[in-house]
Amino acid sequence: MPTMDVFHPRRFVPPLLAACAALPAPGAGIQAPDAAWRTIATAHYRIHYPPMLAGWAQDVASRIEGIHAQVIALVGYEHPGPIQVVLLDPVAEPNGMAVPLLPYPHVTLWATEPRSDDFLGNAYSTWTEELVSHEMTHIQHLTRTRRPRTALDNLFALPLGPLVLKCPRWVTEGYATLAEGRITGSGRPHSALRAALIRQWARNGKLPPYGALDATRGFMGGSMAYQVGSAYLEWLERQRPAQPGVLRNLWKHLASKRNRSFDAAFLATFGFSAADGYQRFQAEAAHDALEWELRLKAQGLREGELFLRSAGGLRDLAVSPDGTRLLASQEARGQSGLWIWRLRDPAPPKRPVRPDPDAPEDAPPESPSRKPAAMLPALDHRVPQAGEWVNDGTVRFQLKHADPEGTLRRRPALWRIGKGVDRAPSTLPPPRWRTLDPLRRGAAWALELEGRPVPLPGQAVGRAFVDEGRGLLWAGSEVEGGVEVVKVPFVREGGAPVFQAAQVVTRTVSGAWNPAPSPDGRTLFFTTLDARGMEIRRLDLALPALSAAPAPEPRFLTTRTVLPPPVEPVTLPQVPGPLPSTPYRAAENGWIQIASGATLTPSGSAWQLGLAGADLLGRLSWQVLGGSGDDAGPRGAMAGVSSAAWAWRPALAVFTATARPSRQSFAPVAADTRRQGGEVSFTYEDRGDHPFWFSPVAAFERVEPLDSGPARTRGLLGLRAGMGALKARGPWGLALHPQLQAFTGTTGGNRWNLVRADLSLRLENPAVPLVLRTSGGRVTGGGAAGEAFHLGGTSTSLVPASLDCGQVEQPALPSRLATGDRFLRWRGEAGGALHAYLEGSALWDPGAGRPPFTRVAGLEFALDNPLGGASEAVLRRLRIQAGIHRPLDGVMKGRTVGTLALVVRP
Known part of the structure; x- marks a missing residue:
C-alpha cells in the first residue's frame, strides 16, 4: 500500500x-483601507472617512439630510435603504463619483476644492453643498426602478435601473448639474464661465451637434454634457411653464412598464424629439450671443490683439523679469505643461516666397504661428502647474508626488531653463512677481492683500497680479454677467494698502482673465475663451480709459442661457454638531x-x-x-x-x-x-x-x-x-x-x-x-x-x-x-x-x-x-x-x- x-x-x-523581518515595517494608514476609518450614520446615509478628513466629514454629515430632502423633492423619487458615502482626497483634485448599482448604490466624494477659474468652481456657495447635491442627484435619479425589485432580481438581473441604461450622458450629467443650481442657488448654472462658454461657442456656430453632446474629446469636449446639457434641460423646462415637473414626467416615462426608449419617452413628454428641440435651443442661444456681441460692439469692444491661440486651456500667465518672454500653464491633450513664448514677433523669412503674379496674395492667418522658446511637459505623467518666474532663467512650479499609499500631493520644484528640473529643491527662492489667489469669503471668491479686501465689481476669477512699483493690482472679475480684467490702484498708508475704485480695462464677448502686465507697464497680456482653444491677447495700456457708449438693450430669447442668473445661496437645513461616529x-x-x-x-x-x-x-x-x-x-x-x-x-x-x-x-x-x-x-x-x-x-x-x-x-x-x-x-x-x-x-x-x-x-x-x-x-x-x-x-x-x-x-x-x-x-x-x-x-x-x-x-x-x-x-x-x-x-x-x-x- x-x-x-x-x-x-x-x-x-x-x-x-527572516525574509519577512527584512521587509519594511508599514506605518499607520492615512487614507488607505488599514487607516482608522470611522462612520457617521444619518437617517439616509452612512458616511465613511479616514481620520484626516474628520472635519469635512462633520460638515458633510451636518448638511446631507437637508440636501437629501431637496433632491427628493426635485427628482420625485427616493431610493429605499441607506446610501454609502466614502470621503477621500486621493489626487489633490476636485471631483466626485456616483455608482448607482442596485441594490448597493454608493458615492465617493473628493475633498479638494476647485479654483476660482475652474468651470466646476466658479460660482458655488460651499463645495460640500455643490458636490453632495450633484452626486446625490445622480443616485436618486438613476436608481429609479421599473417596479419593486425582488430577491431574484437582485441576484440575476443587471444591477442597473432603466434610466442608467437609457439616458445619454448629457442627460445624466446635465440634470445633476441643473440640480446643483436649483438646490443650492449657486453652482454651474449660475456661473459666469458657463454663460461665457455658451455665448462664445454659440456665436461662432461651434455648439456641439446633438449627436456630439456626449463626446469627451476636444477642447472642453468632456464638459459639454455638464454645461450645455444643463442649459438645454433648463430651456426645456421653460418651454413648458405650466408643467413645473415636466422633467419628472420624462423620468417616469423612462421607468414605466411600457419600456420606452429615451427618444420615445422624450417625444411622449415634450411632443418633439430631443434632437429637434436641441436645434431650436442652438438657434436661440446663437441669436442671444450675437445680440450680446452687438451690444458690446456698440459700447466699444476692448479685446486687444490676438497673440496666440492654444490647443486647450491656459492659466497663470506671467511675463519674464526682462520682459522678453511669456510663461503660461497649458492644459491640452498631449501638450499639457509649462510653455514659454518670446514676445518679439517672429522675424520675416530671410528669403521671402516669390509672389505668383497670377494669384492673389494670401490673407494673413487669424492666429499667429508661434513656436515655444521652451516647454516643460508632463514629467512621469504628472503635469507641472502654477509656474512663476524666479529670475530670467528659473521658474518655480508645483508637481505632484505619490506617498506610499499612492495619494498625490503637490510639492514645489524648480525649472532651470535649458539645464533641467530640480524636483526636490533644498531651498525654494521667492517668485519675482507678487500674485494673489482668490479666497472663499462666504459664497463668493474674493481677493485680499495683506488682510485687506480688494474692491472688485464682482467675484474674483483666476490669479491676480500685484504691481507694487506702480501701485496697481490687476485681476479677473465678474462684470455685468461677464468676466473682464480690472485694475485697482492702491497707495500705502502706514504700510497698509488703501484701495481706490476698480477700473474695467477690457470689454470682451467671451470673457478675459489671467492678467499679466509687462515689467515696463506698457502692455497687458490676458486670456480669453474661444471654441477652438483659449487665447492669449495683448492690450496696449497707453489706450485711453474704457468708456461705455449708449447701446440698445439686447433682445434675448433665452436670457438665462447666455447670462448667468445671480448667485442666491439657499439656506439649507444643517444639523448642529459634532455628530457621533463609530469605527468603520x-x-x-x-x-x-x-x-x-x-x-x-x-x-x-x-x-x-x-x-x-x-x-x-x-x-x-x-x-x-x-x-x-x-x-x-x-x-x-x-x-x-x-x-x-x-x-x-x-x-x-x-x-x-x-x-x-x-x-x-x-x-x-x-x-x-x-x-x-x-x-x-x-x-x-x-x-x-x-x-x-x-x-x-x-x-x-x-x-x-x-x-x-x-x-x-x-x-x-x-x-x-x-x-x-x-x-x-x-x-x-x-x-x-x-x-x-x-x-x-x-x-x-x-x-x-x-x-x-x-x-x-x-x-x-x-x-x-x-x-x-x-x-x-x-x-x-x-x-x-x-x-x-x-x-x-x-x-x-x-x-x-x-x-x-x-x-x-x-x-x-x-x-x-x-x-x-x-x-x-x-x-x-x-x-x-x-x-x-x-x-x-x-x-x-x-x-x-x-x-x-x-x-x-x-x-x-x-x-x-x-x-x-x-x-x-x-x-x-x-x-x-x-x-x-x-x-x-x-x-x-x-x-x-x-x-x-x-x-x-x-
Missing part, C-alpha cells in the same frame, strides 16, 4: 520569517453579487459560477465558485477571502480541481489529476513614486493522479516581489517592471526549489506603445518530485497562483505541450489594452540544450492589474483576456485559435 508523504512547514519557516465595520458595509469566470482554450473549456462579496474599502473580499467544463476541464470549486484591513494584506484560498489534459483536443498528455489544497499569503505594497510590493506565500495540496500512481502531497513556501520604475517626459517614456518569484517545497518527500523572473520594458510614445517582455526560470531538485515548468494553457479562477508556479502560460497552446527544468521566453507587443504580439518560448532539461523557440503571433485584448504593473494585484483580482492567435511552430502550427480567459480572485 503506498505511503503518503507529509509536508513539514517547520523546515522553511525560519528562512521565510466591513461586515456592515458590504454587498453580495454573482461572480463568474471562464476559460475557452485548446487546453479545455471551463466555466465557474458563484457568489462574491466585498465592502467599500476592500477590507473584506470573498468569493465562492463552483466550476464545470468539457472533458478536459478543469472542474471543481474554490472559496477565498482577502482583507486590506492591515498594511500586510492577508489572503486565504482553498480549492478542489480536476483536470484531464489527456482529453484535450490537441496533443493530449497523460497527466490527469485531482487536486485539493489551499494557499495563504500576506502582501505589503508601496504605491509611491517608486512602487514595490512583497508577498510571502505558503501553499499545500494533495495531488491524486487519475490514471496511475499514488497520491502525493505537495507544499511550498515562497516570496513574490515586484517593483516599478518610470521615466517619462511628455508622451515619451520608459517604464520598467521586474518581478521575481522564489519557492522552496517538497513533493512526494523530495525537496525542490523554483525561481522565475519576469522583466517588462514599455516604450511610451505618441503613436503606439511598444512592450518588450522576457522571462525565465529554473527548477532544481524537481526531477524525483516531478516538478518542472510546463508550457501551454492558462490559469483559472479555481487554483491559487502559487500552486501553478510552474506553468508557462500561452492560451493558444494545449496544456503541457512541453516540459523542462528550465524555461526562457521573449515577447514583443505593440498597442495598449488591444495589442498585437509575437512571442517565443523554450523549455528544456539541463544538459539537453535549449530547443528552438515555440512561436505564437496574435491579436489580444487584455485587462489585467488595473493598479499598475508593479502591483501584487497582477497575481489576483480580475483578469480579462481574449485573443486570436496563430501558432507558428509545433503541433498547432498554421491553426488560427480564438481564446477567452476571465479569471477572478478574492
Whole structure:
C-alpha cells in the first residue's frame, strides 16, 4: 500500500520569517483601507472617512439630510435603504463619483476644492453643498426602478435601473448639474464661465451637434454634457411653464412598464424629439450671443490683439523679469505643461516666397504661428502647474508626488531653463512677481492683500497680479454677467494698502482673465475663451480709459442661457454638531453579487459560477465558485477571502480541481489529476513614486493522479516581489517592471526549489506603445518530485497562483505541450489594452540544450492589474483576456485559435 508523504512547514519557516523581518515595517494608514476609518450614520446615509478628513466629514454629515430632502423633492423619487458615502482626497483634485448599482448604490466624494477659474468652481456657495447635491442627484435619479425589485432580481438581473441604461450622458450629467443650481442657488448654472462658454461657442456656430453632446474629446469636449446639457434641460423646462415637473414626467416615462426608449419617452413628454428641440435651443442661444456681441460692439469692444491661440486651456500667465518672454500653464491633450513664448514677433523669412503674379496674395492667418522658446511637459505623467518666474532663467512650479499609499500631493520644484528640473529643491527662492489667489469669503471668491479686501465689481476669477512699483493690482472679475480684467490702484498708508475704485480695462464677448502686465507697464497680456482653444491677447495700456457708449438693450430669447442668473445661496437645513461616529465595520458595509469566470482554450473549456462579496474599502473580499467544463476541464470549486484591513494584506484560498489534459483536443498528455489544497499569503505594497510590493506565500495540496500512481502531497513556501520604475517626459517614456518569484517545497518527500523572473520594458510614445517582455526560470531538485515548468494553457479562477508556479502560460497552446527544468521566453507587443504580439518560448532539461523557440503571433485584448504593473494585484483580482492567435511552430502550427480567459480572485 503506498505511503503518503507529509509536508513539514517547520523546515522553511525560519528562512521565510527572516525574509519577512527584512521587509519594511508599514506605518499607520492615512487614507488607505488599514487607516482608522470611522462612520457617521444619518437617517439616509452612512458616511465613511479616514481620520484626516474628520472635519469635512462633520460638515458633510451636518448638511446631507437637508440636501437629501431637496433632491427628493426635485427628482420625485427616493431610493429605499441607506446610501454609502466614502470621503477621500486621493489626487489633490476636485471631483466626485456616483455608482448607482442596485441594490448597493454608493458615492465617493473628493475633498479638494476647485479654483476660482475652474468651470466646476466658479460660482458655488460651499463645495460640500455643490458636490453632495450633484452626486446625490445622480443616485436618486438613476436608481429609479421599473417596479419593486425582488430577491431574484437582485441576484440575476443587471444591477442597473432603466434610466442608467437609457439616458445619454448629457442627460445624466446635465440634470445633476441643473440640480446643483436649483438646490443650492449657486453652482454651474449660475456661473459666469458657463454663460461665457455658451455665448462664445454659440456665436461662432461651434455648439456641439446633438449627436456630439456626449463626446469627451476636444477642447472642453468632456464638459459639454455638464454645461450645455444643463442649459438645454433648463430651456426645456421653460418651454413648458405650466408643467413645473415636466422633467419628472420624462423620468417616469423612462421607468414605466411600457419600456420606452429615451427618444420615445422624450417625444411622449415634450411632443418633439430631443434632437429637434436641441436645434431650436442652438438657434436661440446663437441669436442671444450675437445680440450680446452687438451690444458690446456698440459700447466699444476692448479685446486687444490676438497673440496666440492654444490647443486647450491656459492659466497663470506671467511675463519674464526682462520682459522678453511669456510663461503660461497649458492644459491640452498631449501638450499639457509649462510653455514659454518670446514676445518679439517672429522675424520675416530671410528669403521671402516669390509672389505668383497670377494669384492673389494670401490673407494673413487669424492666429499667429508661434513656436515655444521652451516647454516643460508632463514629467512621469504628472503635469507641472502654477509656474512663476524666479529670475530670467528659473521658474518655480508645483508637481505632484505619490506617498506610499499612492495619494498625490503637490510639492514645489524648480525649472532651470535649458539645464533641467530640480524636483526636490533644498531651498525654494521667492517668485519675482507678487500674485494673489482668490479666497472663499462666504459664497463668493474674493481677493485680499495683506488682510485687506480688494474692491472688485464682482467675484474674483483666476490669479491676480500685484504691481507694487506702480501701485496697481490687476485681476479677473465678474462684470455685468461677464468676466473682464480690472485694475485697482492702491497707495500705502502706514504700510497698509488703501484701495481706490476698480477700473474695467477690457470689454470682451467671451470673457478675459489671467492678467499679466509687462515689467515696463506698457502692455497687458490676458486670456480669453474661444471654441477652438483659449487665447492669449495683448492690450496696449497707453489706450485711453474704457468708456461705455449708449447701446440698445439686447433682445434675448433665452436670457438665462447666455447670462448667468445671480448667485442666491439657499439656506439649507444643517444639523448642529459634532455628530457621533463609530469605527468603520466591513461586515456592515458590504454587498453580495454573482461572480463568474471562464476559460475557452485548446487546453479545455471551463466555466465557474458563484457568489462574491466585498465592502467599500476592500477590507473584506470573498468569493465562492463552483466550476464545470468539457472533458478536459478543469472542474471543481474554490472559496477565498482577502482583507486590506492591515498594511500586510492577508489572503486565504482553498480549492478542489480536476483536470484531464489527456482529453484535450490537441496533443493530449497523460497527466490527469485531482487536486485539493489551499494557499495563504500576506502582501505589503508601496504605491509611491517608486512602487514595490512583497508577498510571502505558503501553499499545500494533495495531488491524486487519475490514471496511475499514488497520491502525493505537495507544499511550498515562497516570496513574490515586484517593483516599478518610470521615466517619462511628455508622451515619451520608459517604464520598467521586474518581478521575481522564489519557492522552496517538497513533493512526494523530495525537496525542490523554483525561481522565475519576469522583466517588462514599455516604450511610451505618441503613436503606439511598444512592450518588450522576457522571462525565465529554473527548477532544481524537481526531477524525483516531478516538478518542472510546463508550457501551454492558462490559469483559472479555481487554483491559487502559487500552486501553478510552474506553468508557462500561452492560451493558444494545449496544456503541457512541453516540459523542462528550465524555461526562457521573449515577447514583443505593440498597442495598449488591444495589442498585437509575437512571442517565443523554450523549455528544456539541463544538459539537453535549449530547443528552438515555440512561436505564437496574435491579436489580444487584455485587462489585467488595473493598479499598475508593479502591483501584487497582477497575481489576483480580475483578469480579462481574449485573443486570436496563430501558432507558428509545433503541433498547432498554421491553426488560427480564438481564446477567452476571465479569471477572478478574492
